[in-house]
Amino acid sequence: MTTTEALVVALVLVVGAAAQRVTGLGFAVVAAPVLVLLVGPSPGVVLVNVLGAIVALLVLLRVRRDVEPRRLLPVTLAALVGVPGGLVLARSVPSAWLELVLGLLVIAALGVSAHLARARARRDHSRAEPASPEDEALVPDGDGGEGPAPADPPPSTARAVAAGAGSGVLHAAAGLGSPVLSVHAVASGWPQRSFTASVQPWFVVVGLVAAALEVRLEPGALLPLPWTLWAGAVVAAAIGVVAGELLVRRLSASAARTGLLVLSVLGAASITLEGLVGVLGG
Numbered sequence: 001m002t003t004t005e006a007l008v009v010a011l012v013l014v015v016g017a018a019a020q021r022v023t024g025l026g027f028a029v030v031a032a033p034v035l036v037l038l039v040g041p042s043p044g045v046v047l048v049n050v051l052g053a054i055v056a057l058l059v060l061l062r063v064r065r066d067v068e069p070r071r072l073l074p075v076t077l078a079a080l081v082g083v084p085g086g087l088v089l090a091r092s093v094p095s096a097w098l099e100l101v102l103g104l105l106v107i108a109a110l111g112v113s114a115h116l117a118r119a120r121a122r123r124d125h126s127r128a129e130p131a132s133p134e135d136e137a138l139v140p141d142g143d144g145g146e147g148p149a150p151a152d153p154p155p156s157t158a159r160a161v162a163a164g165a166g167s168g169v170l171h172a173a174a175g176l177g178s179p180v181l182s183v184h185a186v187a188s189g190w191p192q193r194s195f196t197a198s199v200q201p202w203f204v205v206v207g208l209v210a211a212a213l214e215v216r217l218e219p220g221a222l223l224p225l226p227w228t229l230w231a232g233a234v235v236a237a238a239i240g241v242v243a244g245e246l247l248v249r250r251l252s253a254s255a256a257r258t259g260l261l262v263l264s265v266l267g268a269a270s271i272t273l274e275g276l277v278g279v280l281g282g
Contacts, residue, residue, distance in 0.1 A: 017240025082168025
C-alpha cells in the first residue's frame with residue numbers, strides 16, 4: 001500500500017468512524033467502496049470487517065452504558081448463525097444478480113420501516129397532546145377502573161431473531177448487514193441512543209467472525225500489512241470517534257435517526273447500482 005493510499009484509508013477511517021458514532025453505523029458504507037477499489041474484493045471485505053470491528057470497539061468504549069443486552073443478544077446470536085449461509089450464498093449465486101436483488105429488497109424494506117416510524121411518531125404525538133382533559137390517554141385497568149395508557153410492548157424476540165439472521169446472511173453475502181439492522185431499529189421503535197450503543201458489539205463479533213471465515217475460505221484475502229498501518233488505523237478511527245462525539249452533542253435523536261436512514265439507503269443503493277452495472281455489463 002502506497003503512502004497516498006494509506007492517507008486515503010486514514011481519511012476514510014476518520015469519516016466512517018464519525019458516522020458510526022453519530023448514527024450507530026455507517027463505517028462500511030463509507031469505507032467499503034474505497035477499500036475494495038484499493039485492495040480488491042475479497043481482501044477489501046476482510047479489511048472492512050476488521051477495521052469496522054476496531055471502529056465499533058472504540059465507539060463502544062464511549063457508549064457502553066447505553067447498551068441493551070436484551071435487544072443486542074437475539075440479533076447478534078442469530079447473525080452468527082446467518083453468516084455461514086451468506087458466504088455460501090455469495091459463492092452460489094452470480095454476484096451481480098445477488099447484489100441487485102438484495103439491494104432492491106433492502107431499499108424497499110427501508111421505505112416500509114420509515115413509513116412505520118412516521119405512523120408511530122404520529123401516534124405518540126397524539127398521546128402526548130390530548131385534545132382535552134377528558135381525552136387523557138386512560139384505559140380500563142384490571143378492576144374495571146381507569147389507568148394510564150400502556151407503554152409500547154417489549155421488542156419481539158422472534159422479529160429480532162429474524163432481523164439478526166437476515167443481517168448475518170446479507171452482511172456476509174453482500175455487505176448489507178447494516179441496512180437490515182436499521183430496518184429492524186426503525187420498525188421496532190428501538191431508541192436511537194440505545195441502538196447506537198447496542199449494535200457496536202454486533203459489528204465487533206459478527207465482523208471478526210465474517211472476516212475469519214472469509215480468510216478460511218480464501219487464505220489470500222488476509223493482507224500482510226505492517227503494524228504501523230494498523231496503529232495508524234486505530235489513531236485515525238479514534239480521531240473520527242472524537243469528531244462524531246462532538247457532532248452528536250449538537251444533533252437531536254431524530255436528526256441522528258434520519259442520518260441512519262440516509263446512510264442505510266446510500267449503502268443499499270450503492271450495492272444495487274454495482275449489481276445493476278454487473279448485470280447490464282454481463
